[in-house]
Amino acid sequence: MPFFEKLVTAKDCKARAGVLTTDHGIIETPIFMPVGTQGAVKAIEHRELDENGVQIILGNTYHLYLRPGNEVLSSFGGLHNFNSWKKPILTDSGGYQVFSLKDLRKITEKGVEFRSHLDGSKHIFTPEKVIETQRIIGSDIMMPLDECTPYPATYEYAKKSSEMTIRWAKRNKDAFDNSTPLYGHKQFLFGIGQGSTFPDLRRECMSALVDMDFDGYSIGGLAVGEEAEKMYEMTDIVTNIIPEHKPRYLMGVGTPENILNAIELGVDMFDCVMPTRNARNATLFTTRGKINLRNAKYKFSQEPIDPIVQTYASNFSLGYLRHLFIAQEILALQLATIHNIGFYLWLVKTARQKIVEGTFRQWSNSIQKEMSSQ
């Protein structure tokens, strides 16, 4: 089996339905991947991810490297054995987190020196080091170390940054090619394209990565503050460059609307903290738009959350869920998270079905209208 197989392309846009094959199972694309930064998706159990149709979760190399640390992960035989999640795992390289440390990090051609946000201890991440660490983590899909160009950036900064990302990409790829998996299952490496909101830099960076022949391509440095239209424009540019038979991953995106629009532009994979983080803030995504459970209008509501999306949380009324939030019950976070994850997975699963049926754009427009009507 090839790692990625494109099965169908929509008739009237670049949306695709495909399948990723890993040793921990297949992933039907387009897919949303819940974020499990520290080896757990916040406030939801593995079996609940399963029942909501989750096929792959994220882990974060920076966080896992610091805690529990490579020694623990290694002694357990990797993250799958450590956290007992049996399905595929994708790990971010941690570059994004390290670069966010601002005062605590220093970038050189070699890599990034940084101080742990936990205890101030000094570390260095290089392309070679993050590949080595992801071998220890044993993720199915690995990300390279790149520089997530901050937004806004000058053309000059973005160009320099993107060029370093290209040089690092080569080092990541070499380190990957010169090492082997530790636990007997296959691992894949993506390239991450940068270039800020500059079309020519985006083109140059992604073309250079495509020449290196990665297993898939991530679109990085977007959803960092730019206009949604800019994000779509950049996405459109690079999905024209990435070969058809390679998966495309738009990192850190996004709202349900963002996801549908990016699927239309040929993106296959998404991750975002939004469904889980918003759930913990009492915000639910529904087919009728976002709702805030703290709103007094739900006090007496005996309605379930959503008329279409069914999860375990559908057993409870909006009135009870609101009460749980007001009364600061942990169960509130659990049920809201189950619903939001269920909603995001319903969204991509339905998108896939509509792509296959040839009605994706029509459905996408109508559900987006429905979601914005409230």
Add this chain to the structure above:
Amino acid sequence: MPFFEKLVTAKDCKARAGVLTTDHGIIETPIFMPVGTQGAVKAIEHRELDENGVQIILGNTYHLYLRPGNEVLSSFGGLHNFNSWKKPILTDSGGYQVFSLKDLRKITEKGVEFRSHLDGSKHIFTPEKVIETQRIIGSDIMMPLDECTPYPATYEYAKKSSEMTIRWAKRNKDAFDNSTPLYGHKQFLFGIGQGSTFPDLRRECMSALVDMDFDGYSIGGLAVGEEAEKMYEMTDIVTNIIPEHKPRYLMGVGTPENILNAIELGVDMFDCVMPTRNARNATLFTTRGKINLRNAKYKFSQEPIDPIVQTYASNFSLGYLRHLFIAQEILALQLATIHNIGFYLWLVKTARQKIVEGTFRQWSNSIQKEMSSQ
């Protein structure tokens, strides 16, 4: 069917196996009842209570009266409809919580005036009012308003307090007899015995309650700071007074050892925040004793929590569970709560089985020895 049926008494002690029959299902005694103060047991889903063998949960009249409030509960048709818990519910009267307010409450013969701990609003609880509120809540088993005598108390205070509890018991009983369930299912009322640690007061109070013929009898005002031996002594005294065919409920108890010893003295029902609260503090109850997951010795442990008690949490290693606590993941609270509730239910279920088999004392001694060996 009678409300309570005693099926077996142990050969060499007062331990009993019985069954409580309510319109929301039967309860096999001895039973442990997880505490769901605000209409939810903290950090655990209803279906997880089910899978751990939970047969009845508690709610708290004081908390539910303040939030979501009688108006919401009434509009939903009671707590069962509000929180979607299908099995029996027992409600504490809230007397204990009101009396704990100290500076915010004033006791008179009529009842207790108090200020809400949430917003300072003024309220009064009388025996009549708590019965009325529990009719609105629709709990299967209701508790009367009593004064939980503080410990330590002088003989004089304890006597006055216990006598007021007896006068209030009569008013509770009258209010109960003169009202009817609102939602079509039967409700039962217990009497609560007080008397602090004074044998004659305990005897007088419980005898007076027995004369009023309640559906069951609670033993209140214990596990409030007195020596365990005193608690057992008082329990032993009153279980000799309560008729054999009535259920006995030792309120707010306790450790696994406390529960086993009280079962031996003829107690049928228990509730305590210990399994849920301790879980959230990383303390797990196991057949080999209590363990604190924050302990560094579990960092590399690939063992499950308990060799005997099996729950969903058994799918995870001590090392991973420790990581979840150190990393402050909500999943840590969820899995620890599942385990501790599973452990408490395993304890009473096994106790019941051993009572039936005629080996309760022997088993109780051996498991207590095992639990204290670590």
